[in-house]
Amino acid sequence: MTHPATPQYTLTELAERLGAQLIGDGSRRISGLATLKEAGPDQVAFVANRSYLKDLANCRAGAVLLHPEHGAACPVARLELANPYLGYAHLSQLFDPILAAPVGGIHPTAVVAEDVVLGARVEIGPNAVVEAGVELGDEVVVGAGSFIGAGSCIGEQSRLHANVTVCHGVTIGKRAILHSGCVIGGDGFGFAHDGGRWHKIAQLGGVVLGDDVEVGSCSSIDRGALDDTVIGNDVKIDSQVQIAHNVRIGDHSALAGCVGIAGSTRVGRNCMLGGGVGLSGHLTICDGVQVTGMSLVTNSIHEPGVYSSGTGAMSNAQWRKNAVRFKQLDDMARRLARLEKRDQQG
Template identity: 75%
Template sequence: MTHASHSLTLADIARHLGVPLSGNAQTPIRGLATLKDAEPDQIAFLTNRAYLKDLATTRAGAVLLHPEHSKTCPVPRLELDNPYLGYARLSQLFDPLPARDRTGIHPAAVVADDATLGEGTCVAANAVIESGAVLGERVVVGPGSVVGADSQLGEGTRLHANVTVCHGVVIGKRAILHSGCVIGGDGFGFAHDGGAWHKIAQLGGVVLGDDVEVGSCSSIDRGALGDTLIGSDVKIDSQVQIAHNVQIGDHSALAGCVGIAGSTRVGKHCMLGGGVGLSGHLTLCDGVQVTGMSLVTNSIHASGVYSSGTGAMENHQWRKNAVRFKQLDDIAKRLARLEKHRD
């Protein structure tokens, strides 16, 4: 449940969304809530048929919904073909975070003399801006965050508390980096001499496009030689690991705990479910969706939905199936012999 520090009218909201309104245009709205919990000064939304039961009894001041549900809505409504998108846009109006931003440099921040800060930049307490860093207009650097030497942050980018942007990283406009994420740490590169490991210096960087969001405690490693490249409008959830020299195309989305090994290329408009693992040096073409907890060990050259592994089942059944899995190779060979004999 959200409440804004100010109120808008339904007319303001309809105008912002560019949709028709059915109801009192002057009704004041102070926030957003679910159909079940909304009060008369809040807006709710309906995107899942499972919540139709809550629509009949909602006390919301108005509801965002698809036109097919308009006849069953007992309160004022705003009709959209994509109510969830409308909710996403509306949520920005009630987000209290931008209102708390203060421009300028906190006395407890450390900013190198040769760093460049754009107009309207906010650098919070205990943040560090290292030598040669360039911050665009209206960049927000949260408490305890570090912007490494010679890195660049595009206008409107926000670093929440305790974000680390290492040296030589380039981040586009309007990026959002959540607490604990590390952009540009060393890739996992070592050479083995038969007895010990020897570190390979990671000489590349990381480039993030515009409108990228990176969740908390996620890591995007710098390239070994060339750069690790993340396209524009890529959304990365929390606790995701992206190894050195990975490339991810525009508009792709990665859910929590995804792991991508080095030099793999993910196309545009791809979606990787929670816990998906991609082996190294693979290519996923545009429009690939991989369902949660799948392991991808070969390149994918056709768009579509891909899965691996098995769903949970009773342990005794799983143990039987595991035994049969070990027998598959022998069964396949026997079948091949039978088919050859039949021919």
């Protein structure tokens, strides 16, 4: 189950793949990427931020990927593109050996049920477990120590890194990437209280992940209580994110690290949640909402835009003064209203 060596490309080939304008020797062969300071003659560097232009003059790269407006200052061959950062993203995939097409095979220590349906060139690593009724599409990779529960279905070209847990009855689309330690389909946090103790509510739903979803390490997406938890296409989820039962997230949304979403909340399409954002349960967040880091959202949002809550860091002495004033806000508002009413009455 070894992967082929990372390939080399000529600059002409890279320009064609990116749709970039090449200025320089197209026959030069490139074997990797590096920063402007560190790149050598067989590597491509890139400029996506003006603050790094100071390093361009001394660059020794085989070529630099940059915006056309910076081309004249480049001392080596260049690949001009309107969005160099996007171009860098595409190039990075070409030179990542782990993304090479799998050659297929099941490690002798893996445990695979007899009725598992395997597509072409599926790879299952050491000590992985694949239970009964599972379907794995073409070129799926199951990393070492990963677990796929009964009746789950994983679409073609998806990749489970080492020690991923996919519980029973989970559906995952094409080209998903699940990083180590993430758990897809664990029980939602559902309990009923009788006044003295808690009684578990069986979580009978599943989880559905769309195409091109990525889930970071040690993140959890809980199965639904009755209906499924649903993650749309092209959703990107960072590490240590908690998504509770019956949450729905629309296509092309992105969640940064340590986001927590309580049960049955719906997040629209093209939303971005900054690190540490918390969403209360049973909310609706419309399309096109951005919530800045460490904000707590307790009410539904019905208009697209940027939303924030909380206060920024300050000295402890200043914070203590402000904390006292926070408690006085209601009284101050009442006093202000009385003063305004008195002024209006003349």
